[in-house]
Amino acid sequence: MRAVPLMDGPVELRGALDLEITQAGVMPRRLPAWTKEQYQDPSVHGVTLMPSGVRLVFRTDACALELEVLTTTGQLDSDPEPRPTGMLELVVDGVLTGRRRAPVGNVVRMAALGAVQRLIPGGPGTVRFSGLPAGMKNVELWLPQQTPTELVALRADGEVLAPLPDGRRRWVHHGSSISHCIEADGPTGTWPVVAAMLGGVEVINLSQAGNAVLDPYVARTIRDMPADLISLKVGINIVSLAAFRLRTFGPAVHGFLDTIRDGHPDTPLLLVSPVSCPAVEETPGPTAVGPDGKITALSDPAAVAGGALSLAVVRAELARIVAARRDRDPHLHYLDGRELLGPDEAHDLADGLHPTAAAYRRMGKRFATHAFANDGPFH
Known part of the structure; x- marks a missing residue:
């Protein structure tokens, strides 16, 4: 050797x-x-x-x-x-x-x-x-x-x-623990890698478990690196940490997108909302782990009226933002995260939040089917 x-x-x-x-x-x-x-x-x-x-x-x-x-x-x-x-x-x-x-x-x-x-x-x-x-x-x-x-x-x-150039496009992804995929059965079982292999692209995974909260340094990192495709999975950490109110969330999303667009004005960019998480669908965070080992929301659904964020509110705001920007940014796209893992699959969330290894692989296949389809955002 x-x-x-x-x-x-x-x-x-x-x-x-x-x-x-x-x-x-x-x-x-x-x-x-x-x-x-x-x-x-x-x-x-x-x-x-x-x-x-x-x-x-x-x-x-x-x-x-x-x-x-x-x-x-x-x-x-x-x-x-x-x-x-x-x-x-x-x-x-x-x-x-x-x-x-x-x-x-x-x-x-x-x-x-x-x-x-x-x-x-x-x-x-x-x-x-x-x-x-x-x-x-x-x-x-x-x-x-x-x-x-x-x-x-x-x-x-x-x-x-040294490896030879293979012509694959470079996909940069940022998200939470549900994109970091600690619970996957191996590094090639994370859903971004599963999707990348099916789509024939090379993925760079900038996901940060527990820390996807629209940090400006992450946006600047993506702005300054080579990327042919970009996706952002936004929302679950923001709700679970009660990191924003409705008043501040929208401008923060716009600012994050604006920074990335400074370096990648025409790159296909897919904004993905959270997958299903029953505890915070209608009830705002912050969250904690309950006696049963599952995530639970500590707020009250009535707090939404005062500007607190639930997943339902986050999804609606992300869809609104993409729709508002599309006229001047036709390469910006939106995907409801429940298309990757929906409310009828709550049994695949062992702790009420994180998917199982099998569910991560299923998410990767679904993302690839959507994103890399002939009429998909990453075609």
Whole structure:
């Protein structure tokens, strides 16, 4: 096995907009380095380190590959085991050919969610993929979507070359945890990746679990990066955090769109409203997790009359905004998120909010059917 450089070599690290040099190796981040100074909430930093959609891309004639990584996962003191680290997946010439569980490295212990954290240092682990087809092939090594993963070393028993241009369009997507897809059964099971593979495009997933609240630095990031297609899934975090009122929500959406349009005036842009979530369909947030482990709304439906936001209000406002802008922005489109997962599928929301792994795959297929159809917004 021969060492392959992770930086300044043949390997492309796609889906990451920043590479942070650490003591162990290289940590991918899904937002540019300059954004760090623009947020204080540690959860934002944490989810940008979770490499949803991040993959190593190269060509090789190797029959065996080894990837050494250092993961960081959490563990409540009441839990006997750390949280699952997720899967590393190998795609060869567009076909999923191998899955390996990511090794446990560092463990962050805490008495309860949000409590003081204690780092239990761990060491790197190695996953090996063998029995690859003979000859030169296109390889993608996908990192686990839910676990910060430092890249320590890549080794191959053959030649490794840079990938060739394949002509695929670049789709940039931003959304909440329901686009980050922590609950998916692997990195290629997230609905944006499922849709991208069906649509023949390359996806960059800038989704941030719990943090899709129209942050201006995200809009500027999208404005400044290459994109052939753009989609934004907006609403659930805004309702669950009670982050806006009706008075401020509309202007914030307009401002977010205006910033993106400064860099991509004619790029197809699909604005997607929230999928079904029974707890907040008619009742505004904020939300909390109830004794049954399911999300519950803490407000009152009557608060909508005073400007509080429920999902029903958010969907109506997003549809209104798109309709109002369409005359001067014909490449702007709207999709009701309930077409991806509707009210009759509430059984697929284990905690009342997040879809199951099977539901994520179904959402990806439905998105692809809509967006990449002959008359679809991404055709």
